[in-house]
Amino acid sequence: MANIKDIAKLCGVNPATVSRALNGQKGVSENVRESIVKTARKLGYKKNPLAASLITRRSGLIGLVVPDITNPYYARVAKGVSSVLEKRGYAIFLCDCDRDRNLENRYFEMLSNYRVEGVILISVTAQESDLEIFARNDIKVVCVDNPISKEYSTVFNDNYQGACDITEHLVCNVGVKRLVAMMGTSEATTTQQRLRGCMDTLERLGRSDILVSTMNVIANYKGGYENTEKLLSFKPDCVFTINDSVALGVFNYCQHHGINVPRELKIAGYDDIDDASLLSVPLTTVHQCKYVLGQKAATQLLSELENPHTMPIKIELLPKLVVRESCGEKL
Amino acid sequence: MANIKDIAKLCGVNPATVSRALNGQKGVSENVRESIVKTARKLGYKKNPLAASLITRRSGLIGLVVPDITNPYYARVAKGVSSVLEKRGYAIFLCDCDRDRNLENRYFEMLSNYRVEGVILISVTAQESDLEIFARNDIKVVCVDNPISKEYSTVFNDNYQGACDITEHLVCNVGVKRLVAMMGTSEATTTQQRLRGCMDTLERLGRSDILVSTMNVIANYKGGYENTEKLLSFKPDCVFTINDSVALGVFNYCQHHGINVPRELKIAGYDDIDDASLLSVPLTTVHQCKYVLGQKAATQLLSELENPHTMPIKIELLPKLVVRESCGEKL
DNA sequence: ATGAAAGCGCTAACAT
DNA sequence: ATGTTAGCGCTTTCAT
Numbered sequence: 001m002a003n004i005k006d007i008a009k010l011c012g013v014n015p016a017t018v019s020r021a022l023n024g025q026k027g028v029s030e031n032v033r034e035s036i037v038k039t040a041r042k043l044g045y046k047k048n049p050l051a052a053s054l055i056t057r058r059s060g061l062i063g064l065v066v067p068d069i070t071n072p073y074y075a076r077v078a079k080g081v082s083s084v085l086e087k088r089g090y091a092i093f094l095c096d097c098d099r100d101r102n103l104e105n106r107y108f109e110m111l112s113n114y115r116v117e118g119v120i121l122i123s124v125t126a127q128e129s130d131l132e133i134f135a136r137n138d139i140k141v142v143c144v145d146n147p148i149s150k151e152y153s154t155v156f157n158d159n160y161q162g163a164c165d166i167t168e169h170l171v172c173n174v175g176v177k178r179l180v181a182m183m184g185t186s187e188a189t190t191t192q193q194r195l196r197g198c199m200d201t202l203e204r205l206g207r208s209d210i211l212v213s214t215m216n217v218i219a220n221y222k223g224g225y226e227n228t229e230k231l232l233s234f235k236p237d238c239v240f241t242i243n244d245s246v247a248l249g250v251f252n253y254c255q256h257h258g259i260n261v262p263r264e265l266k267i268a269g270y271d272d273i274d275d276a277s278l279l280s281v282p283l284t285t286v287h288q289c290k291y292v293l294g295q296k297a298a299t300q301l302l303s304e305l306e307n308p309h310t311m312p313i314k315i316e317l318l319p320k321l322v323v324r325e326s327c328g329e330k331l
Numbered sequence: 332m333a334n335i336k337d338i339a340k341l342c343g344v345n346p347a348t349v350s351r352a353l354n355g356q357k358g359v360s361e362n363v364r365e366s367i368v369k370t371a372r373k374l375g376y377k378k379n380p381l382a383a384s385l386i387t388r389r390s391g392l393i394g395l396v397v398p399d400i401t402n403p404y405y406a407r408v409a410k411g412v413s414s415v416l417e418k419r420g421y422a423i424f425l426c427d428c429d430r431d432r433n434l435e436n437r438y439f440e441m442l443s444n445y446r447v448e449g450v451i452l453i454s455v456t457a458q459e460s461d462l463e464i465f466a467r468n469d470i471k472v473v474c475v476d477n478p479i480s481k482e483y484s485t486v487f488n489d490n491y492q493g494a495c496d497i498t499e500h501l502v503c504n505v506g507v508k509r510l511v512a513m514m515g516t517s518e519a520t521t522t523q524q525r526l527r528g529c530m531d532t533l534e535r536l537g538r539s540d541i542l543v544s545t546m547n548v549i550a551n552y553k554g555g556y557e558n559t560e561k562l563l564s565f566k567p568d569c570v571f572t573i574n575d576s577v578a579l580g581v582f583n584y585c586q587h588h589g590i591n592v593p594r595e596l597k598i599a600g601y602d603d604i605d606d607a608s609l610l611s612v613p614l615t616t617v618h619q620c621k622y623v624l625g626q627k628a629a630t631q632l633l634s635e636l637e638n639p640h641t642m643p644i645k646i647e648l649l650p651k652l653v654v655r656e657s658c659g660e661k662l
Numbered sequence: 663a664t665g666a667a668a669g670c671g672c673t674a675a676c677a678t
Numbered sequence: 679a680t681g682t683t684a685g686c687g688c689t690t691t692c693a694t
Contacts, residue, residue, distance in 0.1 A: 001468060003671055014681045019673060027679060044467075046444045050381040050390060051671035054686040059381065060445075064425070069413070070406040079401050082427045086434070091445055094395070094425035096413045103417070113377045114391075114422055136375075137332060221609060248609060255611035275606060278552060278579060280586035334687055345665045350689055360663060382687035385670040 002043035010039050022047065053115065062301065063111040063119040065095045065104065072273050073290055074122055077144060080294020081120050088302060090117075101125040112137045118301045120144060120294075121152075124188075140308075142301040144293060146189060153304065153312040155297040159190055162286040162319030163197025163240075166268050169284075170238055171207055174266060174327050178211045180236040182227065182246060184219035191216070191242055194270065198240060217246065224249020232259075238266035238327065244273045244285055251279060251326070262328035272322055282324035289317050333374035341370050353378065384446065393632065394442040394450040396426045396435065403604050404621055405453060408475060411625020412451050419633060421448075432456040443468045449632045451475060451625075452483075455519075471639075473632040475624060477520060484635065484643040486628040490521055493617040493650035494528025497571065497599050500615075502536055505597060505658050507569040509542045511562055513581070515550035515573045522547070522573055525601065529571060548577065555580020563590075569597035569658065575604045575616055582610060582657070593659035603653055613655035620648050 004022075008015040013032060021028045021036040022045075028036075053059040062085055066074045078094075085092055093116055095107035104125055111119060112133050118140035121131075128149045134141050135151065147154040170176040181198055183191040195214065202210060213234050217223035224246035231239055231250065241247040247269035254261050261267055261281050269276060269285035276283040296315050304310055323329065335353075339346040344363060352359045352367040353376075359367075384390040395412055397405045409425075416423055424447055426438035435456055442450060443464050449471035452462075459480045465472050466482065478485040501507040512529055514522040526545065533541060544565050548554035555577035562570055562581065572578040578600035585592050592598055592612050600607055600616035607614040627646050635641055654660065 004673095005671080015671090016673075016682080017680060020680090023673085029679060032679080046440070048385075048446065048671055049444060050446060051385055051686090052673070054379075054382055054385070054671080054688090055673045057686085068410075069400065070403065070410050072401060072403070075401040075406050078425075079399075079427055079429075082400070082425065083429075086427075086438070089441075091441060092425045094409075094413065094423045096410055098410075098414075107417070109377070110420075110422060113380060115379065115381060252609060252611055278583060280583055280611060335689095336687080346687090347666080347689075348664060350687095351664090354689085358663060363663080379687055382670090383689070385672090385687080386689045388670085 002040075002045045003048070004045075006043060007036060007039050007045060010043075011035050057115075059115045059117055060090055061093050061114055061116040062090045062298075063093045063095060063107075063116040063121075065097060065107060065111075065119060065121045065123060067097055067099045067122065067124050069094070069096045073271060073288075076290035077122060077294040077297075080291040080296075081298045082294075083291075084295050084298040084302070090302075097123070097125065099125060101127075101130070105130055108133050112139060118142070118305055120297050120301060121148070122146070123148065140301060140304050142297045142304070144297050147314070151312060153300050153314070155293060155300060155315040156317070157288045157293060157319050158316045159193035159319075160197040160200075162270065162288070162321075163194040164201045165319070165321045166240065166270070166284075166286050167198045167201040168205070169321055169323065170240065170266075170268060170327065171202065171205055171210065173323075174238070174329060176210065176238040176266065178234070178236045178238070179213075180231055180234050180239045181212065181214045182224065182231060182239050182241045182250070183214060183216055184242045186216055188219070191219075194242065217242075219243055219246055221245045221249040225253045228253035232265075236265065238268065240268045240270075242270060244269040244271045244276045244283060247283055247285070247326075248275060248279070251281070251283070255280075262326055266327040268327055276322075277324065279326070281326050284324045284327040285322050287320040287322045289319075293317055333371075333376040334379070335376075337374060338367060338371050338376060341374075342366050388446075390446045390448055391421055392424050392445055392447040393421045393629075394424045394426060394438075394447040394452075396428060396438060396442075396450060396452045396454060398428055398430045398453065398455050400425070400427045404602060404619075407621035408453060408625040408628075411622040411627075412629045413625075414622075415626050415629040415633070421633075428454070428456065430456060432458075432461070436461055439464050443470060449473070449636055451628050451632060452479065453477070454479065471632060471635050473628045473635070475628050478645070482643060484631050484645070486624060486631060486646040487648070488619045488624060488650050489647045490524035490650075491528040491531075493601065493619070493652075494525040494571075495532045496650070496652045497601070497615075497617050498529045498532040499536070500652055500654065501569055501571065501597075501599060501658065502533065502538055502541065504654075505569070505660060507541065507597065509565070509567045509569070510544075511565050511567040511570045512543065512545045513555065513558065513562060513570050513572045513577060514545060514547050517547055519550070522550075525573065548573075550574055550577055552576045552580040552583075555582075556584045559584035563596075567596065569599065571599045571601075573601060575600040575602045575607045575614060578614055578616070578657075579606060579610070582612070582614070586611075593657055597658040599658055607653075608655065610657070612657050615655045615658040616653050618651040618653045620650075624648055
């Protein structure tokens with residue numbers, strides 16, 4: 001593969017001049033630049049960014065850390081990230097941590113070894129102290145969804161607001177009387193925020209007549225399916241689930257047991273994954289902008305890279321209520 | 332960040348000795364090695380693989396090219412790839428091509444600029460000529476699913492066999508009489524192979540009494556849903572779809588139109604995506620080992636990297652029939 | 663067993 | 679406007 005010296009030799013100039021010419025710097029006469037560009041093209045020259053990074057300290061590498069790339073939510077965010085980084089010529093170093101903190105920390109080390117310029121961090125396992133390696137090595141970080149450290153910018157969907165919106169809908173439009181909130185583990189920030197949104201809304205509306213119960217399940221399809229029996233013992237007219245996968249589990253339990261949705265039980269989900277609209281009774285849920293979330297995170301990271309002394313910020317995306325049929329009405 | 336010189340100075344030796352010691356090469360006395368390792372640890376030294384790559388020509392970077400990371404099939408393959416590369420200390424350079432050949436070719440160029448050592452290529456858009464850039468730059472490639480060039484090893488699921496298996500099941504166990512094969516575009520190799528498997532099996536079984544029709548649709552949920560009306564005009568008792576997403580589309584159309592599955596129409600899918608088992612009438616389909624596929628591809632690439640003069644090979648994984656309820660029987 | 667020196671491909675400071 | 683020089687962090691001959 002041709003290098004800068006080859007070009008210099010052919011053009012009868014110094015390698016430094018070639019570097020200047022090819023990087024579009026001033027101080028190169030037009031005719032010299034032209035001849036350099038031409039022979040570069042002729043030789044099929046491509047600069048070696050790894051070599052350049054040694055001196056510029058800019059590797060052009062960005063780390064993308066996800067808990068699990070097979071989860072449609074993270075995959076969609078990743079795609080948003082990818083779309084903006086590609087346009088700006090950055091390479092993505094993908095780290096699928098498999099929800100394993102040890103693996104995640106190993107990846108953190110690799111990322112710093114490889115001198116990534118920045119990291120987009122979508123993590124459910126990282127602790128604040130795990131991020132010190134980035135601080136030490138002057139690597140920018142943008143957190144997604146989970147504000148792990150105040151040192152870094154965070155981009156997230158407003159869980160509280162989404163929960164407020166769907167709760168208000170259930171109470172005011174649907175007329176729910178006996179609600180069960182089927183949440184994830186109480187340590188999860190999403191559960192905390194969404195449950196608080198739900199409770200606060202009930203209070204704000206002054207609807208103490210509405211009976212609310214809470215249960216905590218593993219936040220996936222299976223968790224929903226296997227806890228529906230217990231759920232039904234509350235005799236609810238509606239269940240608000242921590243996410244759509246759980247809602248799918250509840251829904252399929254109902255299908256298998258001859259329980260009509262929405263007549264006998266209304267189901268409200270969260271996330272608006274693709275399946276939500278494909279269900280035989282399409283799911284009423286809260287739409288989260290996953291792709292845009294990824295784009296915002298990447299854009300923020302790049303802007304911090306260009307402008308190193310900006311303060312960390314929070315970017316909140318507003319979720320959007322999506323009314324379909326699982327709560328018995330269509331708008 | 333500490334470098335090799337810092338360590339050399341502290342230990343009173345030459346940087347070359349440090350390099351030798353840290354890379355586990357022979358020709359370093361035990362006590363010197365020990366002191367080097369100790370101070371390296373003390374300084375938190377981490378070698379810069381980018382600098383090393385300049386001279387070793389081994390970047391430790393592997394490109395992973397996918398048509399769309401949000402597609403559960405590709406995501407799962409990617410995870411398999413990731414699991415083996417991580418263990419061997421390689422970094423993954425992710426390229427989501429969005430099924431766009433231009434974007435893909437731009438990524439190919441980036442990959443070669445970044446001196447990746449090899450590429451795992453899952454592509455539905457690449458032409459053989461597009462891969463020349465890798466040959467020119469001596470970059471190893473392993474193709475997944477789609478054998479784009481005979482120059483490179485390919486790892487894939489045996490589409491023909493899977494189609495044979497499910498067809499035999501439909502004919503012999505289910506007793507299908509009027510079958511429609513709802514395939515993708517006829518240019519797609521998957522459509523060609525699966526359709527051939529279906530037809531050959533019918534012929535092999537000598538069942539000319541079975542009426543078979545073929546239709547071509549866009550191979551996703553929407554394509555299935557929107558073509559079900561036309562499908563029904565054939566008065567089939569069973570439809571064999573090109574993949575599970577299409578099957579889901581057909582299924583939901585049936586749900587919305589009061590058509591009982593499997594009584595009035597049996598549905599056989601392909602791929603065994605997660606949703607297939609979550610359907611209210613779980614889908615009979617062909618399971619493909621996606622994760623293992625990714626692992627095999629990565630393992631093959633690494634072995635070719637270590638052993639540069641091996642011939643390209645083909646690795647075929649056998650699919651597995653999964654009988655659920657959408658064809659009316661349970662084994 | 664260790665050191666000295668050269669160089670991977672590039673950029674940047676300084677000179678001219 | 680161009681060349682000279684030095685050096686990024688590392689590895690690898692070649693001496694000793």
